[in-house]
Amino acid sequence: MTKSLLLGKSAGTRLVLVGLALVWVLFQFLNPNFLSPRNLSNLLLQIAVLGTLAIGMVIVLVLGEIDLSVGAIAGVSAGLLALLISQGLPWWLAILAALAAGGVIGLIHGSIITAFGIPSFIVTLAGLLVWQGVQLQLVGDQGQIPIRDVVIRGIASTYVPTLLGWLIAGLGVVAIFAAALVRRRRRERFSLAVSPLSADLLSAGLAGVAVLAVCAVLNSYFGIPWVFVLVLTLLVSCSIAMETTPFGRHIYAIGGNREAARRAGIQVRTKTITVFVVISMIAALAGIIEASRQFSASNSLGGGTLQLNAIAAAVIGGTSMFGGRGRIYQALLGALVVGSVQNGLDLLGQPAAIKNIATGVILVIAVAVDAVGRRRRLARGAAE
Amino acid sequence: MSARVIESGPSIAAAPTLELRGIEKRYGQVSALSGVNVTAKAGEVTALVGDNGAGKSTLIKAIAGVHRIDAGQILLDGEAIALTSPRDATEHGIETVYQDLALCDNLDVAANLYLGRELRRRRSALLDGEAMEARSAQVISELGARLPGFDVLVSALSGGQRQAVAVSRAALWGSRVVLLDEPTAALGVTQTAMVYDLIRSLRDKGLAIIVVSHNMADVFALADRIVVLRLGRNAGEFVPSQSSPEAVVAAITGADTVGEGR
Numbered sequence: 001m002t003k004s005l006l007l008g009k010s011a012g013t014r015l016v017l018v019g020l021a022l023v024w025v026l027f028q029f030l031n032p033n034f035l036s037p038r039n040l041s042n043l044l045l046q047i048a049v050l051g052t053l054a055i056g057m058v059i060v061l062v063l064g065e066i067d068l069s070v071g072a073i074a075g076v077s078a079g080l081l082a083l084l085i086s087q088g089l090p091w092w093l094a095i096l097a098a099l100a101a102g103g104v105i106g107l108i109h110g111s112i113i114t115a116f117g118i119p120s121f122i123v124t125l126a127g128l129l130v131w132q133g134v135q136l137q138l139v140g141d142q143g144q145i146p147i148r149d150v151v152i153r154g155i156a157s158t159y160v161p162t163l164l165g166w167l168i169a170g171l172g173v174v175a176i177f178a179a180a181l182v183r184r185r186r187r188e189r190f191s192l193a194v195s196p197l198s199a200d201l202l203s204a205g206l207a208g209v210a211v212l213a214v215c216a217v218l219n220s221y222f223g224i225p226w227v228f229v230l231v232l233t234l235l236v237s238c239s240i241a242m243e244t245t246p247f248g249r250h251i252y253a254i255g256g257n258r259e260a261a262r263r264a265g266i267q268v269r270t271k272t273i274t275v276f277v278v279i280s281m282i283a284a285l286a287g288i289i290e291a292s293r294q295f296s297a298s299n300s301l302g303g304g305t306l307q308l309n310a311i312a313a314a315v316i317g318g319t320s321m322f323g324g325r326g327r328i329y330q331a332l333l334g335a336l337v338v339g340s341v342q343n344g345l346d347l348l349g350q351p352a353a354i355k356n357i358a359t360g361v362i363l364v365i366a367v368a369v370d371a372v373g374r375r376r377r378l379a380r381g382a383a384e
Numbered sequence: 385m386s387a388r389v390i391e392s393g394p395s396i397a398a399a400p401t402l403e404l405r406g407i408e409k410r411y412g413q414v415s416a417l418s419g420v421n422v423t424a425k426a427g428e429v430t431a432l433v434g435d436n437g438a439g440k441s442t443l444i445k446a447i448a449g450v451h452r453i454d455a456g457q458i459l460l461d462g463e464a465i466a467l468t469s470p471r472d473a474t475e476h477g478i479e480t481v482y483q484d485l486a487l488c489d490n491l492d493v494a495a496n497l498y499l500g501r502e503l504r505r506r507r508s509a510l511l512d513g514e515a516m517e518a519r520s521a522q523v524i525s526e527l528g529a530r531l532p533g534f535d536v537l538v539s540a541l542s543g544g545q546r547q548a549v550a551v552s553r554a555a556l557w558g559s560r561v562v563l564l565d566e567p568t569a570a571l572g573v574t575q576t577a578m579v580y581d582l583i584r585s586l587r588d589k590g591l592a593i594i595v596v597s598h599n600m601a602d603v604f605a606l607a608d609r610i611v612v613l614r615l616g617r618n619a620g621e622f623v624p625s626q627s628s629p630e631a632v633v634a635a636i637t638g639a640d641t642v643g644e645g646r
């Protein structure tokens with residue numbers, strides 16, 4: 001918990017990184033275009049929506065709940081966005097309304113779950129049906145509403161200018177080093193054990209090199225996609241909220257031992273409702289991004305395998321289905337794995353059937369790893 | 385009856401720190417507590433004994449605000465208080481070590497000690513992890529418990545170490561009443577002695593302590609008063625210096641009524 005955002009190295013994360021590397025090497029071997037800047041840039045655009053949904057999913061899973069309706073919420077949000085813009089509302093007001101709609105949906109889910117003690121699985125399954133219905137109503141008979149607003153169309157199709165991209169990456173590197181050094185200084189001030197300076201600098205350095213490498217690759221194509229900046233901003237904000245605030249600490253506590261959290265005076269119901277509001281707003285954001293990618297809101301937006309892939313991505317990244325364990329960045333890792341497999345199979349001209357089968361197999365492997373880890377902890381007599 | 389009783393004379397005038405009157409608690413059809421009266425005085429250790437299922441944990445949880453009582457009164461320093469949630473109890477300075485410990489396995493030691501009452505960095509909404517870790521080290525070392533570290537997850541601790549964490553948590557926050565439900569059940573000889581030393585030092589700080597235990601020898605060594613529960617009812621009250629363990633055991637099992645009404 002106290003390990004910092006980028007320096008905490010859990011065995012699970014290393015395993016996912018190895019898996020991702022294997023996938024990349026395999027597809028590069030099968031198709032030399034796989035690791036080209038152009039394809040990597042496309043990959044990031046393709047996983048923006050999935051990654052966004054998976055970030056929200058990690059939060060709910062850590063709480064020990066699940067949300068089966070994020071895809072449908074994304075659909076409602078996109079439909080509302082397109083409808084309001086076609087009515088002549090300015091883009092920013094339409095975005096606010098779409099996000100607010102997500103918030104209201106989450107409030108409804110959370111209130112029902114906590115008021116009646118119904119499992120979130122059931123409530124959000126019902127939500128899936130209800131909100132898909134609402135989406136169909138919003139989008140109407142044409143099956144889609146085109147979006148002409150340039151700002152909204154630009155969210156997922158514009159790139160950060162090269163120089164600004166380097167500036168952002170540079171700031172990121174500075175932030176990584178600053179975070180590592182501030183943490184050291186604080187630990188020294190409280191005379192707590194610190195790892196050798198060289199080790200801290202090495203891991204910060206590795207993270208920094210990774211950031212600069214990503215920036216270099218993207219800048220050699222069109223630049224960093226703005227939508228990637230958006231997803232990273234969401235990722236960092238959610239990480240800070242989950243790992244360095246009492247709110248996040250309480251979410252982990254509830255997921256780890258609900259009764260212990262309650263006895264510690266944590267308001268389990270309020271926190272549960274808040275989490276469902278947050279994930280629904282994140283789902284609404286995903287809907288806005290997808291509408292921007294498609295230049296329209298269709299009645300199938302957010303449908304299909306997206307919902308299930310969001311859960312799969314969170315779990316493949318290393319988040320436990322049993323609550324209390326998982327980190328936000330794992331959402332992006334999982335989305336990268338799922339996205340890479342699908343993108344790679346696309347390049348090889350494989351049909352959707354193969355993509356689904358591959359994703360399913362990887363999911364089972366990831367859950368098996370999680371279950372084995374859990375059984376080991378139980379065997380040690382540690383888990384309640 | 386004896387010097388002990390006369391000693392406690394003045395504190396009768398001042399209300400006891402905690403007084404339970406006519407507590408009733410039912411689980412559906414099962415009546416777990418009926419008409420239970422218990423008092424706990426500042427600077428005293430009250431032992432709560434009874435057979436398995438006598439209602440000891442139920443009573444502890446009622447005082448901790450975990451269970452709402454169906455009838456009866458809970459008075460703190462002579463004033464009736466309502467305990468509708470664990471937070472109510474902690475706000476009144478009542479801390480509890482539960483029989484099932486109630487720790488979060490997935491959090492580290494420091495996070496568990498400060499759970500629900502996290503320290504924040506000055507003028508911010510951010511956790512002060514370093515301050516919590518440093519102070520945890522202090523509290524745990526006062527207890528003399530040996531832990532592998534304060535940033536290790538509780539899931540990696542032994543049963544005794546987990547118990548040490550739960551007791552430290554109560555010691556850290558308790559300001560008026562500390563309730564301990566079989567706090568030494570998983571502990572070795574040395575650790576048990578340390579927990580008892582800690583209980584004595586909390587007592588000497590003027591807290592009212594209620595401790596549940598099945599170990600008669602320890603109860604007689606530690607307690608100022610012994611309250612016996614049997615099948616959810618009061619079954620006698622004893623002062624260790626004037627009673628024998630046999631009499632207490634008789635009251636626990638209901639084999640004899642020697643101690644009743646005393």
Ligand SMILES: Nc1ncnc2c1ncn2[C@@H]1O[C@H](COP(=O)(O)OP(=O)(O)OP(=O)(O)O)[C@@H](O)[C@H]1O
Pocket residue numbers: 411414415416434435436437438439440441442443483
């Ligand atoms: N959550 C519950 N639901 C239903 N009945 C319960 C519950 N908790 C306790 N009981 C019942 O209430 C009675 C008192 O239980 P309690 O746990 O208070 O006993 P105890 O004195 O602490 O026993 P032990 O020494 O075994 O810890 C028992 O008959 C038990 O079966």
Ligand SMILES: [Mg+2]
Pocket residue numbers: 440441442483565
């Ligand atoms: Mg008990």
